[in-house]
Amino acid sequence: MKSAVLVFPGINRERDMARALRLASGHEPAMIWHAETALPKATDLVVVPGGFSYGDYLRCGAIAARSPVMDAVRAFAADGGLVLGVCNGFQILCESGLLPGVLMRNAKLKFICHDVHLRVERSDTPFTRGYNAGQVIRVPVAHGEGNYEADEETLKRLEGEGRVLYRYCAPDGAIDEGANVNGAAHSIAGIVNERGNVLGMMPHPENHVEDIMGCTDGRGLFAGLVAHLERAA
């Protein structure tokens, strides 16, 4: 799997992401500066990592979404290429129009930084095939603006088309408001675009991939991507 990790000023999770990608695939990802206008040839996966691009000025992800490299990412996605956005990366994908909706301020206004449980809603996608449908995984969140909102019609479409891949849940998999850490509509933690090749999610699977981290539940996402691409090749 040849991956490219985008780097914007103010991003701070790009090295964690690069490490997780290297562990899963055995290949060093390319780090792509935001001012680039092209992605490396034969890129399989573009990752928009987390952090605070442009200091969250204006709106989270708003300025990064308008950088030159994002035109290349839009073209890559239109061509069917896989794109993964985590945390600020999810915000950037929404702001760039690659995903619908918006990440609002957390309902309780606090920056939250702790482990959460996620229910994997389906396993038949490139982003979830490393898991079983209904499986509960534990990964960290670290965000102040992760409260996913969209209009009723968009939410209805996301649900109807099975595009909610990850949902905040209790340790036993139950979906309830107590486990919905940021107040997101329908407890949404991660969604894909209509074509299913662009995933945005608030939690950080890249931070739970090694034993030393205390948990390896995030590995499945990366292993699934590698397996998907090997099968496609």
Added chain:
Amino acid sequence: MKARVTVTLKPGILDPQGKAIEGALKALGVDGVASVRQGKVFDIELSDTDKARAEAALKAAADKLLANTVIENYRVELL
């Protein structure tokens, strides 16, 4: 030419920051506050002196960047 673009949340969009400010105003004893919604103001200086062109540029600025029209409305004023 000077201009102002005001960006506000659309009605019905939850505004937890506005709610917190509303609560603080009530706690301060400021009377008669029914509700607060927080928005943004951009004061912009334009090199263009043509009104129509300036308005078009401001509208483009708001649509492309200043507002997220999924959740926000904007208003353009030439001052």
